Amino acid sequence: MDLRIFTEPQQGAAYETLxxxxxxxxxxxxxxxxxxxxxxxxxxxxxxxxxxDAWITLAGLARETKRIRLGTLMTAGTFRxxxxxxxxxxxxxxxxxxxxxxxxxAGWFEEExxxxxxxxxxxxxxxxxEQLAIVTGLWGTEVGRTFSHDxxxxxxxxxxxxxxxxxxxxxxxxxxxxxxxxxxLAAQYADExxxxxxxxxxxxxxxxxxxxxxxxTGRKGDDLVYSNALVxxxxxxxxxxxxxxxxxxxxxxELKLNGLAGSPAEVVDKIGRYQAIGSRRIYLQCLxxxxxxxxxxxxxxxxxxxx
Numbered sequence: 001m002d003l004r005i006f007t008e009p010q011q012g013a014a015y016e017t018l019x020x021x022x023x024x025x026x027x028x029x030x031x032x033x034x035x036x037x038x039x040x041x042x043x044x045x046x047x048x049x050x051x052x053d054a055w056i057t058l059a060g061l062a063r064e065t066k067r068i069r070l071g072t073l074m075t076a077g078t079f080r081x082x083x084x085x086x087x088x089x090x091x092x093x094x095x096x097x098x099x100x101x102x103x104x105x106a107g108w109f110e111e112e113x114x115x116x117x118x119x120x121x122x123x124x125x126x127x128x129x130e131q132l133a134i135v136t137g138l139w140g141t142e143v144g145r146t147f148s149h150d151x152x153x154x155x156x157x158x159x160x161x162x163x164x165x166x167x168x169x170x171x172x173x174x175x176x177x178x179x180x181x182x183x184x185l186a187a188q189y190a191d192e193x194x195x196x197x198x199x200x201x202x203x204x205x206x207x208x209x210x211x212x213x214x215x216x217t218g219r220k221g222d223d224l225v226y227s228n229a230l231v232x233x234x235x236x237x238x239x240x241x242x243x244x245x246x247x248x249x250x251x252x253x254e255l256k257l258n259g260l261a262g263s264p265a266e267v268v269d270k271i272g273r274y275q276a277i278g279s280r281r282i283y284l285q286c287l288x289x290x291x292x293x294x295x296x297x298x299x300x301x302x303x304x305x306x307x
Contacts, residue, residue, distance in 0.1 A: 001271060001275055001279075001280060001281070001282065001306045002031040002032070002280065002281040002282070003030050003031060003281075003282055003284060003298070003302070003303050003306070004030060004031050004032040004033070004034055004069070004281060004282065004283045004284065005021065005022075005025045005030050005032070005033050005034070005283075005284055005286055005295065006034045006035070006036075006073055006229055006283035006284060006285045006286065007021060007033070007034070007035045007036070007285075007286060007289060008035075008036045008038070008285065008287060009035055009036065009038075009051070009052050009057070009289075010036060010038035010039065010040060010041050010042065010047060010051050010112075011041050011042070011043075011045040011047060011287065012041065012045055012046060012047050012048050012049070013052065013289050014049050014052070015052055015057060015060060017289050017290065018035070018052065018057055018061070018289070019060070019061065019064060020289075020292065021033065021286070021289050021292070021295070022061045022064070022065055022068065022070075023064070023065065024292050024295050024296075025068055025295070026065050026066070026067055026068045028295055028296060028298075028299035028303075029299055029303060030068065030295075030299065030303070031068065031069060031281075032068050032069035032070065032071065032101070033061065033065070033068050033069075033070055034070070034071045034072060034073050034101075034103070034283060035054055035057060035058070035072060035073075036054070036072070036073060036074075037054040037072050037074060037075045037076045037079065038051065038076070038109060038112055039051040039053075039079075039112045039115065039116050039118075040109065040111055040112035040115050040116075042109075043249070044249065054072050054075060055072075055075075055088045055089070055092060058070045058071070058072070058092050058096075058100070059091070059092045059095055062092050062095040062096035062097075062099070062100070063095055063096075065096075065099075067099075068099065069099050069100070069101055070092070070096055070099055070100050070101070071100060071101035071102060071103055071171075071173070072101075072102065072103045072104075073103045073173070073175070073194065073196070073229060073283060074103040074104055074105030074173070074175060075102060075103060075104050075105065076105060076106075076107035076108075076109075077104060077105060077106050077107050077124065077127055077128045077131050078106070078107030078113060078118060078119070078120060078121065078124065078127075079107065079118060081154070082130070082131040082134035082135050082138075082154060083134060083138065083154075083156055083159065085104075085131070085135055086134065086135045086138040086139060087163065089102050089135070089165065089170060090139065090163045090164060090165040090170075091163060093165035093166045093167055093170055094163065094165065094166045096166070097166060098165070098166035098167040100165070100167070100170055101170065101171040101172075101173060101192075102135070102170055102171070102172050102173065103172075103173035103174075103175065103194065104128070104131065104132060104135070104172065104173070104174065105128065105174075105175065105176070106124035106125055106127070106128040107120075107124055108124075125181055126152065126153065127153045127154075128185070129185060130149070130151040130152070130153050130154050131154070132172070132174075132185065132188075132189045133149065133151075133189075134149050134151075134154060134156060135172075136172065136189060137149065137161075138156075138159060138161045139161070139164065139165060139169075139170060141159075141161035143161075143162070143164065145161070146158040146159055146160060146161065147159045147161040169191075171191040171192060172189055172190055172191050172192075173190060173191070173192045173193075173194055173227075174186040174189060174190040174192075174193060174194075175193060175194035175195055175196060175229075176195070176196075177195065177198065177202070177206065179206075179209060182210075183206070183209040183210045183212070183213035184213050186210050186213065186214075186224065187210065187213035187214040187216065187217045187219060188217060190224055191224065191225065192224060192225040192226070192227055192281070193206075193207070193210045193224050193225070193226055193227070194227045194228070194229060194281075194283070195207070195227075195228055195229075196228075196229040197229060197230065197231070197258065197259075197285075198228065199258075200273050200274060200277055203228055203274065203277060203279065204277040204278070207226045207277065207278050207279075210224065210226070211224075225280050225281055226278045226279050226280055226281075227279060227280065227281035227282065227283065228274055228279050228281075228282055228283070229282075229283035229285055230258075230259045230260045230282060230283070230284065230285060231248075231250070231255060231258070231259035231260065231261075231284075231285040231287065232259065232260045232261070232267075232284040232285060232286055232294070232298065233245050233248070233250065233252075233255045233259060233260070233261040233262075234260070234261070234262070234263070234264060234267050234294065234297055234298050234301075234302060235262075235263065235297070236263070236264070236297060236301075237263070241261060241262055241263070244288065244291065244294060245261070247288050247291070248287040248288055259285075260282070260284065264297070264298075264301035264302050264305070267298075267302050268302055268305045268306065271302070271306065284298065
């Protein structure tokens, strides 16, 4: 079971804060540092000092880390043209020495689009499907050949399909709760399927849909990695759990029900239940990015037991 650190910088985090979390992620033996792709805070947070761009952040971290994987849950398809995104991700992959993964989603938070003047199209899923075809098509085009795409939303003509990533294939993550189109898209394009903030029962049901969709396309169901994203709130005792929950404005009982909260033993047990239904990777949503002691506790008393 891989444990990855997943951050939500739109809630309030400068690049230096993200760098400190990424370095702790690496030093403490976690598998990867991932971040969301949002430009506006959610809920009661003040969001200060303001948003940071996901791929600019990852470009910086690519040069300041050496081992951990780097990626997004999820890059918003509404923010970037697919041809430009393919260039950006390929370049960051080169800068990292081949450690990048691309989570790509349709985009959903209309308010941030209004706040920063970003078009928010009504039909997003069809655009996402074309974006995936274009990004993977550009990367997969042989050097010296060109790539073209004539779609309903995007047209590319004789693109040189450069630059190429450092990796032979950048892992692509697709996720979500959709019962029909999402599994089909994951089966066609994804190396990993992620379901965010879902119960064990809902995760098992959705993993089954994705496996079935993969097999319908001629892939093996286990060709994909299956993963969960869950909020983390771990403490050495009840008082520490309660303190950490209060800092992020959440209720302990609710966190225990819907996330990974409680003592290290409780969290290890719950992770084991996700593992039993096929999850092989957990993205730990860490909302208090100044609490590096939290990461140290998870590393020493949760990750060590899973290993």
